[in-house]
Amino acid sequence: MNVTRLLTRISGTRLWQSIFRHGWPDNALDRSLAMTSNVFFHLHPVKVSRKSLKWTYSFGLGIISTILFGVLIWTGLLLMFYYVPSVERAYDTMKDIQLSVPLGQFTRNMHRWSAHGMVLVVILHMIRVFYTGAYKPPREFNWVIGVFLLVLTLGSSFTGYLLPWDQLSYWAITVGTNIAGYAPVAGDITRELLLGGPEVSQNTLIRFYTLHVALLPTLMVLLVTVHFWRVRKDGGFATTDANSPPTQQD
């Protein structure tokens, strides 16, 4: 039995057809079905331009941001098993994580470096999007979602900074919230809301902890989902190259 006949027989079985709900992707219809009926492929548009497939087009910066976000969620969950957000215990629990918990130092470093890396990579991703003109219609809504994601990324970084409750974090948040206090009109109320009082205290720690582990990550997961959905709906990456033929023929 030659290979073609063998493949035809396999693809004719019920098992195969229950998983792959399309014929060989050698025509436009089956190629479209191959994309839309696969859980991973369906995140991409059915047609993309050849130019946008070059990795140097986006440098994978959006994907790298997503991976770093995943690492942060995972290592953050592990740290939550030990960390206690109280002014009496926060610093000691951080020391325990570093000195007594198996792989604690590694987990903490992964969390910290991924956080620094994410801020950098998200900014580079934004620059790439701007440089390739991908903020223009129809992608302007996704650009706005991106701006919110940048603010949330910076917010997560800021709120996480207080949690070790050491001198560096205490004074960094004192200075940071003082700067917020100088904002016109809403400065004082913003500072008061962030601190939960006139100065950095237990109220501040619990507020920053709640923002850092619950509110901000939940909002980010929601917005990243909308962001991906928009990339797909807007037809994949923006390209200006009129000579770049689509990878699939009509």
Ligand code: HEM
């Ligand atoms: C948590 C932060 C972010 C994540 C996880 C993220 C993720 C992604 C991914 C995976 C893509 C598609 C692939 C790629 O470009 O590498 C993308 C595209 C895009 N992102 Fe982001 N992004 C984030 C922040 C931002 C920011 C800060 C902006 C701009 C203000 C932005 C604007 C856009 C736009 C307009 C596209 C479409 C690009 C195109 O069509 O060429 N994103 N994003």
